[in-house]
Amino acid sequence: MKVIRNINNNVAVCVDDNNHEVIAFGKGIGFKKAPYEIELSQIDRTYYNLDPHYVSLLNELPEDVLEVSYEIVKKGSAYLKVELNRTFWFSLCDHINFAIENCKKGLVLSNPMTNEIRHLYEKEMLLGKWAVKHIDRRLKIRLPQSEEANIAMHFINAKQEVKKNDEKDDFEHFVEDITDIVESEMDIIIDRSGFSYSRFVTHLKYLLKRTNQMSKDFSDNIKMYEDVYQKYPELRKVIEKIKCYIYSELNIEPSKEELLYLMIHINRLCAKEGL
Template identity: 70%
Template sequence: MKVIKNINNNVAICVDDNGHEVVAMGKGIGFSKPPYEVDLSKIDRTYYSLDSHYVTLLSEIPEEVIDVTLEIVEKGSDYLGVNLSRTFWFSLCDHINFAIENVKNGLVISNPMTNEIKHLYEKEMLLGKWAINHIEKRLSIQLPLSEVSGIALHFINAEQMTTIGTQKDEITHFIDDITEIVESEMNIIIDRNDFNYSRFVTHLKYLLKRSTRLNETNSENVKLYDEVYEKFPELRKTIEKIKLYILAELNIEPSKEELLYLVIHINRFCTRAGL
């Protein structure tokens, strides 16, 4: 297999013997200057027809985070006894990298769903605990305990990918409407293929699932929300419109804790747009 472009030391874009482009992963395969031939025995994983945003993700995330995520996914697949999709680890990798960035920036957010997950998904929570311990051991970075449930949620979501058509339509409608509110109020166009949007959609899905418990709050998150709300006054109108929309759709007013997550996601969209 011929390497035609290096993404990092362990990931490269290659061309196989049939002339098909493929993203290949393997220890040190992207170390030399392309083009060059790489032995198939050095390749651990290959991805054909990989979306461009996945390739971008691979180039932006540190290699050590990619490596530790792959180890967590392998452990999780064996422990849970499930065949996870070949691209599942991309979303988990993005989440873990995002959590690491938050720690480095001194931003710690508790997960309002932790208690609920703890009672309903004991195995996934144990996996999440193992994951953050493994990250600390491998990367010398201590993630907050809230990431136990954060990582567990990714595995839970991967296990529950099948959704009946009616539910899917309702979820799509909910997500599309809130996305349009953000775009209209912030005067931006959100890239639906960007991982920032994937992260935003994932949060909205969980928000929708736990709509009967949106009034539960954590005092530290409320305090952080008030600080962020004051820091980004341009987001206030957008958040207020989203609050009214959720109230109208779900007949429940979202808590400051829930809105804090939305503020962070929206701010990331604006940063991407250069605002």
């Protein structure tokens, strides 16, 4: 790998064998004057497609703060058993540096949510306490107690972001599979940029969220479902496949009312395609 610009003694901008720019971290890799070649064994970690804002942070933040923040992220990821977003390290670095600067100026910022965090997020709070002690050990700077909750809050938010991304992946997979069933059974290609498809996706989203609330109780819409089910054999066939798919994926059987709404949306999609 070729170093094309040094950021500091341990961070450099490199170009890999495919001519892709990458930010590389490694002990002493940025010490020599660029350009020069380095072995992959000298690199601890890399970041591709890094936002310029994060690159500027690397130029601004002290190396010891960067390193201790990375140690805290590694510890937190292992302790909480979660694969944190790779850019989380940058936001934590920025916060820790800000806290250190305030500490040096004698500024102590309280966290009004400390008690709530302590009771609701015991593990994250314990991690925050460890982080403050680790910063003291490594940098000889004793941050105020409020920073225990502040650092805990960073990990809480990062975990929630990971959860949101996982849920988004599950939902997109769910929607795409059902869309494929509709296209295959109705012999159409759905315009995924159209308003009708957007409404269809919105309904699937709510259906997925209501998986634990679905009911087979009768309502005024049950008769309408029976009428549509009998009148449109094409819809009947596709809705049966969707029902089987939902049962296999979510282990629940959608109510007739849910299926009625699906049939209405599918009918709109087909009408949009001229069927």
